Amino acid sequence: MIAELGHFALTLAFAVALFQVVVPLVGAGRGWVDWMRAAMPAALMQFLLTGFAFAALMNAFVTLDFSVRIVAENSNSQIPVLYRVSGTWGNHEGSMLLWVLILTLFGAMVAAFGRNLPLGLKARALSVQAMIGAAFYAFILFTSNPFDRLIPAPLDGRDLNPLLQDIGLAIHPPFLYLGYVGLSMAFSFAVAALIEGRVDAAWARWVRPWTLAAWVALTIGIALGSYWAYYELGWGGWWFWDPVENASFMPWLAAGALLHSALVVEKRSALKAWTIFLAILAFSLSLIGTFIVRSGVLTSVHAFASDPTRGVFILAILTVAIVGSLTLFAWRAPAMRSEGLFQPVSREGGLILNNLLLAVAAAVVFTGTLAPLVREFFDGAKISVGAPFFDLAFTPFMVLLFVAMPLGSLLPWKRGDLGRVMARLWWAAAAALALGGVVWGLQTGDALLAPVGLALAAWLILGVFVEIGARIGLPRASPAVALGRLARLPRADWGKFLAHAGMGLSVMGIAAVTAWEIEDIRLAKPGDVIPLGGYQLHFDRVSEGQGPNYVYQRGHFTVTRDGEPVAVMEPEKRFYPVQGQPTTEAAIDSGLTRDLYLVLGDKQQEGDAWVVRSYLKPLVNWIWLGALAMGLGGLISLTDRRYRVGAATRRRAAAAVPAE
Amino acid sequence: MRVILLLLALLVAAPALAVQPDEMLADPALEARARAISKEVRCLVCRNESIDDSNAALARDLRLLVRERLTAGDSDAEVLGYLVERYGEFVLLRPVFSAANALLWFAGPIAFLLGLIAIVAYHRTRRPRAAANAAPLSDAEKRRLDDILNG
Numbered sequence: 001m002i003a004e005l006g007h008f009a010l011t012l013a014f015a016v017a018l019f020q021v022v023v024p025l026v027g028a029g030r031g032w033v034d035w036m037r038a039a040m041p042a043a044l045m046q047f048l049l050t051g052f053a054f055a056a057l058m059n060a061f062v063t064l065d066f067s068v069r070i071v072a073e074n075s076n077s078q079i080p081v082l083y084r085v086s087g088t089w090g091n092h093e094g095s096m097l098l099w100v101l102i103l104t105l106f107g108a109m110v111a112a113f114g115r116n117l118p119l120g121l122k123a124r125a126l127s128v129q130a131m132i133g134a135a136f137y138a139f140i141l142f143t144s145n146p147f148d149r150l151i152p153a154p155l156d157g158r159d160l161n162p163l164l165q166d167i168g169l170a171i172h173p174p175f176l177y178l179g180y181v182g183l184s185m186a187f188s189f190a191v192a193a194l195i196e197g198r199v200d201a202a203w204a205r206w207v208r209p210w211t212l213a214a215w216v217a218l219t220i221g222i223a224l225g226s227y228w229a230y231y232e233l234g235w236g237g238w239w240f241w242d243p244v245e246n247a248s249f250m251p252w253l254a255a256g257a258l259l260h261s262a263l264v265v266e267k268r269s270a271l272k273a274w275t276i277f278l279a280i281l282a283f284s285l286s287l288i289g290t291f292i293v294r295s296g297v298l299t300s301v302h303a304f305a306s307d308p309t310r311g312v313f314i315l316a317i318l319t320v321a322i323v324g325s326l327t328l329f330a331w332r333a334p335a336m337r338s339e340g341l342f343q344p345v346s347r348e349g350g351l352i353l354n355n356l357l358l359a360v361a362a363a364v365v366f367t368g369t370l371a372p373l374v375r376e377f378f379d380g381a382k383i384s385v386g387a388p389f390f391d392l393a394f395t396p397f398m399v400l401l402f403v404a405m406p407l408g409s410l411l412p413w414k415r416g417d418l419g420r421v422m423a424r425l426w427w428a429a430a431a432a433l434a435l436g437g438v439v440w441g442l443q444t445g446d447a448l449l450a451p452v453g454l455a456l457a458a459w460l461i462l463g464v465f466v467e468i469g470a471r472i473g474l475p476r477a478s479p480a481v482a483l484g485r486l487a488r489l490p491r492a493d494w495g496k497f498l499a500h501a502g503m504g505l506s507v508m509g510i511a512a513v514t515a516w517e518i519e520d521i522r523l524a525k526p527g528d529v530i531p532l533g534g535y536q537l538h539f540d541r542v543s544e545g546q547g548p549n550y551v552y553q554r555g556h557f558t559v560t561r562d563g564e565p566v567a568v569m570e571p572e573k574r575f576y577p578v579q580g581q582p583t584t585e586a587a588i589d590s591g592l593t594r595d596l597y598l599v600l601g602d603k604q605q606e607g608d609a610w611v612v613r614s615y616l617k618p619l620v621n622w623i624w625l626g627a628l629a630m631g632l633g634g635l636i637s638l639t640d641r642r643y644r645v646g647a648a649t650r651r652r653a654a655a656a657v658p659a660e
Numbered sequence: 661m662r663v664i665l666l667l668l669a670l671l672v673a674a675p676a677l678a679v680q681p682d683e684m685l686a687d688p689a690l691e692a693r694a695r696a697i698s699k700e701v702r703c704l705v706c707r708n709e710s711i712d713d714s715n716a717a718l719a720r721d722l723r724l725l726v727r728e729r730l731t732a733g734d735s736d737a738e739v740l741g742y743l744v745e746r747y748g749e750f751v752l753l754r755p756v757f758s759a760a761n762a763l764l765w766f767a768g769p770i771a772f773l774l775g776l777i778a779i780v781a782y783h784r785t786r787r788p789r790a791a792a793n794a795a796p797l798s799d800a801e802k803r804r805l806d807d808i809l810n811g
Contacts, residue, residue, distance in 0.1 A: 235678055237713065240708070241708070243707075341786070357772075359771070360775060364768040367767040371755070371761070371764040375760065375761075379760065382748065383749050383750060384702045384749075384750055386753030387710070388700050389753065389754045393765065396768075397768060397772065521679055613678075
């Protein structure tokens with residue numbers, strides 16, 4: 001019964017969304033205030049209805065109502081309560097419902113808190129938001145109804161994929177969706193601005209927090225996914241250039257570009273058309289990501305063709321959204337004038353370079369991800385594009401970006417002087433080069449990865465310190481004055497420092513672990529000692545036992561270094577009988593300087609020997625600490641008071657004059 | 661019950677994780693080359709995974725094949741060539757430079773160059789136009805200016 005109510009609420013939400021598409025848009029066109037105002041209650045109502053539908057589905061999962069098809073397919077009576085809850089979105093239908101829930105949440109937030117938004121812009125943005133919503137309601141209701149019943153109901157469910165029974169993966173999708181859907185806000189504002197024909201500083205000030213929030217959520221979501229892969233998949237890889245990863249990585253790159261270019265619109269009233277274009281692009285990439293993940297098109301064109309309804313539906317949404325918004329863009333954008341003048345060498349110029357490099361990087365990921373599909377479609381050739389390609393084609397642009405980052409962030413607006421900037425940065429550059437040189441001299445072999453990577457990381461991090469010094473007037477100002485200035489720096493600046501330094505931390509982790517990882521694969525018997533980069537791993541014994549919904553074999557290892565105990569590590573091999581799937585649970589001894597990573601493999605047919613893989617991964621945690629710092633930097637920037645006070649109010653009357 | 665489950669686990673839990681000790685070559689230099697090649701070769705039945713990472717039985721066969729060829733004295737390129745001959749270009753995770761793949765390989769550099777050209781053009785065309793734009797105020801703007809100046 002509750003499931004049927006959920007279904008009904010979702011249908012109502014669809015109807016409300018259709019209302020919200022038409023009425024505010026017509027109202028804004030005609031200048032009818034009442035019609036524009038109707039967008040607000042409609043957005044709130046949509047959120048309440050979708051929230052109810054989602055709660056109804058979650059109720060079915062928590063109470064194990066196996067008469068609901070997707071519960072029977074994705075849950076089980078043995079499953080821990082946490083994964084019953086997360087099972088709600090651990091499947092196609094539920095995750096799409098979560099997608100629209102977040103969409104309506106953002107719409108409701110604009111309706112509730114956007115008091116100082118001009119009414120016309122707000123009505124149009126909410127209308128565009130409702131168009132996206134309506135498309136996805138239709139998708140859910142017609143192709144992926146989460147409330148389908150299964151009659152007769154089975155006695156027990158088929159269990160959640162054991163790989164998904166993990167806290168990291170339980171919260172990974174909601175973060176990614178917050179990011180994808182947050183970009184829909186930037187998109188809606190961009191399309192609304194195109195309809196209105198006006199982009200100004202107030203617009204940019206409204207769009208930037210949404211983009212920033214979306215970017216933060218994507219950063220956290222991607223980092224969570226990467227960390228999950230690291231500890232769960234059993235060989236300590238943290239990035240695979242898998243199409244599904246790329247699907248979330250492309251919007252992240254575009255959002256990173258957008259949030260920098262919106263800065264130029266806000267502060268200097270330039271790059272307007274480009275920023276609008278990026279907003280459209282970023283959300284289009286989110287939609288493409290959803291399409292890639294949801295249609296299964298990249299596993300094989302044939303998988304797509306065998307069950308095409310869902311894929312075709314999302315493809316249709318994708319086409320209408322992208323073609324529609326780009327047409328509108330081509331029609332309206334030429335009328336947008338940028339006022340701010342600037343020299344090529346200036347903060348604006350640096351931000352343009354940032355945008356160029358991020359956009360090119362996104363283009364490389366895009367072509368690499370879709371190339372197999374395109375080749376198969378056009379000449380039937382089957383090719384693979386994997387990590388070796390991306391490492392080669394993607395990295396050079398990142399290197400350029402990192403080289404330019406400290407320079408660009410120190411350049412003044414309008415007109416800058418590279419010589420003057422280098423005069424401040426020279427010691428950071430010297431220190432970074434020296435570090436690179438030392439690393440290059442110490443290591444055996446001639447790989448450039450570690451020296452270049454670590455030098456870049458040092459350059460990024462030291463560059464942030466130089467920038468802080470420059471902002472507070474060092475070395476000329478007295479320490480007291482400088483400290484006072486430090487305390488008064490706006491939060492947006494701290495956010496920027498933290499995010500830029502976080503990038504440096506991640507680069508450092510990536511370079512160190514890629515260049516210096518030590519691996520040992522061997523057959524070992526209980527009682528053996530495995531030496532690993534200065535550590536001794538003592539293989540004590542193997543025990544067997546039973547978890548809540550699995551059985552396990554557990555290896556017991558004591559780790560020592562020079563006779564001193566360091567850690568006890570217990571890697572497991574698990575078997576989930578309901579899904580008939582084995583998994584490996586690596587044991588990880590985490591640390592700031594290194595991770596010890598231990599995996600128990602199979603027992604040999606004869607004798608008492610086990611396959612044991614052990615890894616020493618230097619600085620690997622810095623990859624995610626850096627991502628965390630980037631996310632935190634974004635959050636701190638979001639709390640800057642300029643976003644909270646009524647800075648975004650426009651002079652013009654609310655009922656905006658149509659463009660032409 | 662537990663015993664049955666464990667037996668079941670032992671029966672089903674066949675997939676071995678990536679490189680196995682019994683596959684590895686005694687010569688460390690040769691083994692290192694085998695690992696490097698393995699990272700470039702796709703496990704044909706997996707989703708974009710290299711045979712070095714994959715647990716599939718087929719990946720193991722390919723890993724053994726790579727080592728067999730290396731022991732027989734093939735160069736790295738010859739091993740990859742041999743695999744492409746048998747399984748097609750699909751087996752390579754790094755597509756070959758060819759006319760058909762030109763767009764894939766050059767997408768980044770071309771986009772970068774076009775972007776640079778666009779930026780230069782932007783700076784070129786912008787100065788005179790902006791100067792022209794700066795000159796006259798529209799009537800509405802004049803009125804607003806008057807309003808502001810006269811309070």
